[in-house]
Amino acid sequence: MLEADKVMFEIYRDATYTGKYRVVYFTELGDTNKEWEINRAMAGEHFYDGFLKNWRKQEAKAVIDDFIRQLNDGERLTPQQLEERLKEFLPAGPQAEA
Numbered sequence: 001m002l003e004a005d006k007v008m009f010e011i012y013r014d015a016t017y018t019g020k021y022r023v024v025y026f027t028e029l030g031d032t033n034k035e036w037e038i039n040r041a042m043a044g045e046h047f048y049d050g051f052l053k054n055w056r057k058q059e060a061k062a063v064i065d066d067f068i069r070q071l072n073d074g075e076r077l078t079p080q081q082l083e084e085r086l087k088e089f090l091p092a093g094p095q096a097e098a
Contacts, residue, residue: 006051006091007060011068011082012044021047021071023064047071048079052089060089 008026013019024041052060063085071077083090 005054007054007057008049008051009064010041010049011047011064012041013047014040015044016040021068023068025061048082050083050086051091052086053091056089060086063089 007028009023010026011021011023013021022041022044024037026038029037064082067077067082067085
């Protein structure tokens with residue numbers, strides 16, 4: 001799969017402001033917000049990162065949004081549970097680090 005066919009993302013817990021889980025889609029950042037979003041993610045507590053198939057990204061983003069909502073509602077979920085939910089949206093080959 002070509003780089004252009006993938007969306008790179010990270011889910012992290014905001015350690016500096018709200019303590020809430022957030023997602024950043026690195027490959028979709030523009031020049032105006034790139035540095036700020038990357039710095040914010042790097043300051044947070046890493047939860048999961050990886051790539052999504054670009055052609056199914058909207059469906060995958062809905063799964064991620066629901067997962068983050070559950071985390072922020074206090075549910076104890078694991079990176080492995082997220083990876084299982086995203087299985088059909090992940091490119092073949094080595095998967096994300098959890």
